[in-house]
Amino acid sequence: MGRVMSESEDEMLSKDHTDSPMIDDGNYGGIVLKKGPWTSAEDAILVDYVKKHGEGNWNAVQKHSGLFRCGKSCRLRWANHLRPNLKKGGFTAEEEWLIIELHAKMGNKWARMAAHLPGRTDNEIKNYWNTRIKRRQRAGLPLYPPEVCLQAMQENQQNENAGRDDGRHDLLQTNSCEIPDVIFDSLKANQGVLPYVPELPDISASSTLMRGFGSSQYHSFMLPTVHRQKRLRESVISFCGYDGSVGSEPPPFEQTQDDSCDDKLSPFGFSFPYDHDPITQNLSPFGVNQGSHALSNGNFSASKPTSRAVKLELPSLQYPETDFCSWGSSSPPPLLESVDAFIQSPPPSGTLQSDCLSPQNSGLLDALLHEAKTLSCAKNQLSEKSSSSSTVRPTDSSALNICETKWEDYGDPISPLGNSATSIFSSCTPISASGSSLDENPVAETFPGSNVKSEPVEEAWTIDGEKEGSATQVDFSRPDALLGSCWLEQSVACAKDQSITTDAIAALLGDDLHNDYKNMAAGTTSSQGWGLGSCGWNNMVSVYQMSEH
DNA sequence: AAGGCGAACAACCGCGAACTG
């Protein structure tokens, strides 16, 4: 049996460490290994060992040095703290800038990035980046300065021109920086990553959504053998790619690409076919060059390609679990996060099946409509019982059961896509010169009861050389360029029975949002197609902000 | 002064690639 490290033994290792050590539950070869913070005594032992034996063969460290640490722990401690030539202290401005650039090119390849920063460890860089992401996201600021976006775009453009032969590999590898892993299937041209996208909370679907949004080539693309969760995600792609089978209005691809992208997107050379929003039309947020990490967010990490199905890596950002079923009573529904829920929702089945669209064909949209209608039904049933409430009550067992059943069926209460949303949405988000989008949309107006923390907006770019993207006139932090103008609007456009749709979406949004939504839908889908009215915009922002906080 | 909160940092865990016998 394993022997538990005795008090005296531990004291020997941690003379200067009075805290009780964490002892690993398991034992390794009869020795219980220690976990938790390293003591200086342990450090000394490890340093001494490495001096004598050199790096490597870390599992032998424990055997030969008397350290009660596993090899992995030893390696990590050495690499991150004990290794000579390590730089201590905060990152310099130059280093920060380099990290940003490297991340724009490499994504979450911390080790590779560390190779470009002598004396810095991948862990340091990773921590720095993650905290930076959170900080900037909270402040509603873009992750990347426009210069970096532009630079990466140009490089990627060149690479695309140069290396289009196989269409998927080595697109970005001709950079001075090695970018071996950022590979996308050639099918996904123009998909995905966002040059300038608003920072929205946790719309996990975003990476998928956005890729699909920009991709007309993704029609009905779904492998039958994919895991069902994957299939769901791909159904999103299918939806976003605007599967013609949906039987709804085709997106104005050609027109849009002609009139808005080529001209107005000239700085970046990509296009987003859906953006007819008069506000954002100057720069389409979607449809970036494939493979550009710069324009995705870092968390849309440099995924290894799967042959056809898109591998969706989950981001590192951690968000609280979305309680899809707990909308309702006091707070408005977390619309954006609910996208996750819908994405994750299984195809409609049973008695509450939607009559709108085929779930197999329409993917996210159908899931949305189905769920919305489901909620709407639940709501209506509730209303029959009590007409006083206008929102789905979270305590209602029927509504809850619907949700719970679906989560159970799919086995993942947390959206597997859930976190990636930030990635996309939090990447390059030029702040309009006129001010932050958050500033212009006081949440309290929309949700008087909500307690939204109004955080002072950080300067656009705090690192030297970073400066506010004043050249960009469009505020792309506006989510209407994303969910508003694309996802919801498509939902509306796709629905043949718009009254059903709006009712259903009202169930999602809550009645507070419903009227605005109807205005939005009526005012934009008919004439402008994909825009979003100011009411809708306000709601988006409000929901965004609420879910952000 | 105390508690809450978030940022920053340290460390662990799981997975996959590389290596080895």
Place this chain on the structure above:
DNA sequence: GCAGTTCGCGGTTGTTCGCCT
């Protein structure tokens, strides 16, 4: 070729510290 081991990487969790109320 294959199984076991080692190592590295990226994601996640835990801890500490400082600021604010």
